[in-house]
Amino acid sequence: xxxxxxxxxNRNLREGITFLLQATPQLELVGAFADCRNIQExxxxxxxxxxxxxxxxxxxxxxxxxxxxKAIAPQTQVMMLTVFDNEEKxxxxxxxxxxxxxxxxTPPSEIVEAIFDVHKGGSPMTANVARKVLQFFQQQRSAKxxxxxxxxxxxxxxxxxxxxxxYKLIADELHISIDTVRSHxxxxxxxxxxNSKTEAILKAMKEGLV
Amino acid sequence: xxxxxxxxxNRNLREGITFLLQATPQLELVGAFADCRNIQExxxxxxxxxxxxxxxxxxxxxxxxxxxxKAIAPQTQVMMLTVFDNEEKxxxxxxxxxxxxxxxxTPPSEIVEAIFDVHKGGSPMTANVARKVLQFFQQQRSAKxxxxxxxxxxxxxxxxxxxxxxYKLIADELHISIDTVRSHxxxxxxxxxxNSKTEAILKAMKEGLV
DNA sequence: AAGCAAATCACATCTTTATGCGACCCTGAT
DNA sequence: ATCAGGGTCGCATAAAGATGTGATTTGCTT
Numbered sequence: 001x002x003x004x005x006x007x008x009x010n011r012n013l014r015e016g017i018t019f020l021l022q023a024t025p026q027l028e029l030v031g032a033f034a035d036c037r038n039i040q041e042x043x044x045x046x047x048x049x050x051x052x053x054x055x056x057x058x059x060x061x062x063x064x065x066x067x068x069x070k071a072i073a074p075q076t077q078v079m080m081l082t083v084f085d086n087e088e089k090x091x092x093x094x095x096x097x098x099x100x101x102x103x104x105x106t107p108p109s110e111i112v113e114a115i116f117d118v119h120k121g122g123s124p125m126t127a128n129v130a131r132k133v134l135q136f137f138q139q140q141r142s143a144k145x146x147x148x149x150x151x152x153x154x155x156x157x158x159x160x161x162x163x164x165x166x167y168k169l170i171a172d173e174l175h176i177s178i179d180t181v182r183s184h185x186x187x188x189x190x191x192x193x194x195n196s197k198t199e200a201i202l203k204a205m206k207e208g209l210v
Numbered sequence: 211x212x213x214x215x216x217x218x219x220n221r222n223l224r225e226g227i228t229f230l231l232q233a234t235p236q237l238e239l240v241g242a243f244a245d246c247r248n249i250q251e252x253x254x255x256x257x258x259x260x261x262x263x264x265x266x267x268x269x270x271x272x273x274x275x276x277x278x279x280k281a282i283a284p285q286t287q288v289m290m291l292t293v294f295d296n297e298e299k300x301x302x303x304x305x306x307x308x309x310x311x312x313x314x315x316t317p318p319s320e321i322v323e324a325i326f327d328v329h330k331g332g333s334p335m336t337a338n339v340a341r342k343v344l345q346f347f348q349q350q351r352s353a354k355x356x357x358x359x360x361x362x363x364x365x366x367x368x369x370x371x372x373x374x375x376x377y378k379l380i381a382d383e384l385h386i387s388i389d390t391v392r393s394h395x396x397x398x399x400x401x402x403x404x405n406s407k408t409e410a411i412l413k414a415m416k417e418g419l420v
Numbered sequence: 421a422a423g424c425a426a427a428t429c430a431c432a433t434c435t436t437t438a439t440g441c442g443a444c445c446c447t448g449a450t
Numbered sequence: 451a452t453c454a455g456g457g458t459c460g461c462a463t464a465a466a467g468a469t470g471t472g473a474t475t476t477g478c479t480t
Contacts (some may be wrong), residue, residue, distance in 0.1 A: 118337070137304045152456090179459050197408065197437070395468085405469095
């Protein structure tokens with residue numbers, strides 16, 4: 001049996017989902033609450049396996065509640081169930097430790113399945129939400145198309161910079177003189193259109209050159 | 211009608227999925243190939259809406275093929291369909307521009323549904339895959355627990371550094387003298403246990419202090 | 421009231437970076 | 451054979467950053 005606790009302030013919805021979960025074998029709804037006022041005590045005493053969490057709750061928001069749950073019961077999986085599909089809220093929830101993110105229009109059968117998924121170590125997400133998450137990764141490399149054609153040696157040098165080394169250290173590392181390092185760095189600045197170590201490092205990191 | 215192209219070297223599987231897709235109204239399978247030898251031409255002439263891509267193909271791997279597809283037809287959605295659920299491959303595929311990632315054990319009905327999802331702008335992912343993606347975000351903030359307790363002003367300063375500004379620029383920006391900036395930076399170095407601008411910036415970025 | 425940390429500024433000194441101007445060697449392309 | 455570009459090195463100067471020492475003010479805690 002998977003023990004589930006549910007937070008949702010809308011009474012109709014709460015009762016609907018409550019009914020759904022109670023009707024599902026192998027799920028045990030051990031609590032359904034309209035706010036997170038007493039969430040610490042509830043989690044501590046009920047020890048749920050899965051928490052279904054709305055976001056727009058009176059008082060403490062569902063997003064703020066996630067780390068509270070994870071602090072008390074780290075193995076408990078928290079799944080957001082909300083109408084918000086904006087990036088800000090999605091990323092906040094994930095960073096706070098949520099393991100799943102469903103939009104409320106999800107059909108009941110999938111909600112139930114998602115509870116099993118999240119309990120098994122998966123991360124069910126509505127496809128829309130997943131797209132936003134993936135875009136985060138993709139945008140990181142979009143600039144890589146822009147080619148600064150740094151030479152192999154120049155890449156060695158800038159890797160050193162990104163590692164936080166001084167010119168002297170890089171010179172030792174690569175067994176070349178410090179003046180050679182300077183020379184390479186000049187060329188790197190030209191190619192990247194920057195004129196300080198810091199800018200070069202930031203650009204290299206952002207553009208994924210290293 | 212959604213035009214689909216499918217790459218898969220295993221003949222049995224290819225024929226199975228081919229049959230499945232052909233049997234689905236609103237999907238039009240316009241090509242199924244065992245390798246990516248002629249992928250450029252195939253994509254150009256067939257102009258698919260969705261590409262289903264295996265990873266372990268002879269010659270060019272499915273992961274390498276993704277950017278090729280996106281270069282020719284940026285609006286075409288690529289969905290990986292593979293047995294590999296290791297992080298390395300997942301992240302490579304996503305960074306290369308894949309919009310979905312299903313494991314092969316996915317039931318046929320869900321594969322079909324995923325094709326519609328990905329075409330609508332979603333990113334269907336097997337729950338396991340999604341978990342790995344989410345963990346990437348979560349680990350980024352784990353270090354934030356380590357608290358260097360920088361003051362508000364010190365955070366202003368380090369934000370300036372991370373933006374690539376010189377001491378002078380930061381001083382102007384914050385309407386304080388350059389010596390004050392120096393002073394703050396000394397304190398930041400103490401608190402972060404570093405002793406150069408570069409190290410401070412790298413640490414601040416990695417630990418998500420900014 | 422005393423103590424303390426944060427924020428402000430100053431001056432001095434030394435190190436690191438940035439940049440200008442050359443130079444030499446090697447390799448692959450014209 | 452010449453030329454371009456990468457990689458190597460040197461010297462010199464100017465700008466930026468790192469560090470030592472110390473001082474004043476403000477606001478919060480004890």
